[in-house]
Amino acid sequence: ETLHSILCNGKDTLEALELTWVIAAEKDSEWADSPLPMNRVTLPHVEHLDIGYMDPKEACQVLPTFDFPALHKLRLQAGGRELDSSVFVDVMKYLPVEQLDDLSLIRIYVPPGEFPDPDLVRYGGITEGSLPLLLRFIRRLGLLRKLSISLYPDTFLKFMNYRKGDTINMAGLKELWMQEHIGDSNVGIVPFLRERLELGTVDGEYIGPVLEEMTLSIRSRLYDEVKKYFGLSERTQPFLN
Numbered sequence: 001e002t003l004h005s006i007l008c009n010g011k012d013t014l015e016a017l018e019l020t021w022v023i024a025a026e027k028d029s030e031w032a033d034s035p036l037p038m039n040r041v042t043l044p045h046v047e048h049l050d051i052g053y054m055d056p057k058e059a060c061q062v063l064p065t066f067d068f069p070a071l072h073k074l075r076l077q078a079g080g081r082e083l084d085s086s087v088f089v090d091v092m093k094y095l096p097v098e099q100l101d102d103l104s105l106i107r108i109y110v111p112p113g114e115f116p117d118p119d120l121v122r123y124g125g126i127t128e129g130s131l132p133l134l135l136r137f138i139r140r141l142g143l144l145r146k147l148s149i150s151l152y153p154d155t156f157l158k159f160m161n162y163r164k165g166d167t168i169n170m171a172g173l174k175e176l177w178m179q180e181h182i183g184d185s186n187v188g189i190v191p192f193l194r195e196r197l198e199l200g201t202v203d204g205e206y207i208g209p210v211l212e213e214m215t216l217s218i219r220s221r222l223y224d225e226v227k228k229y230f231g232l233s234e235r236t237q238p239f240l241n
Helices: 002-009 055-061 085-096 118-122 133-140 155-160 189-199 221-231
Strands: 017-019 048-053 073-078 101-111 146-152 173-177 211-218 234-238
Touching: 048 055, 055 085, 073 085, 085 133, 133 155, 146 155, 155 189, 189 221, 211 221, 221 234
Parallel strands: 017 048, 048 073, 073 101, 101 146, 146 173, 173 211, 211 234
Antiparallel strands: none
């Protein structure tokens, strides 16, 4: 209620909002069961929203409470290690995902999903409502230009390479920042880049899409493998750890 009142008072001037662990997440607290305010507060000028949470229920308390019609930049950062997709459900339900041009998903652990036949998905053999949640989320990011991801496992990366007709997901992406957690060339960044290259190659030549900038935070043992795919971007900057 306190947060609700504060944001109500500033709704006409607020342009960026950062809510980082603002709701206590102790197991014995009653915050998760507290009723939401009756009326959603519209924050008409907020273009940048940053939500940090220890428990996904924290984010799921915030999203139904406020409306962000002007949102273009979204950052979600998890502090725990729970496998949970409920945040994506509420993001798709309450935020204007289609108009996002800048998205950051940091330290979010998503449940491993089933991967439908890419050809069935590409040619509409599976209805949109039957697609896996993350794939539906990705397909709505048509205006996205900048993506920063630090996710585990690599479900999100696999779905990024699904096609819709002749168009690859996020074909308009200009900047990509990725952090590798595992250091295994069989999962994560390496197979994502390999498949991205294959999908954009015609008659032995890569025709795109080409990123303007790609930043990769990877284990040093993956460098030799990853550098094969630097051509996916005009500028590629690796950080080894």
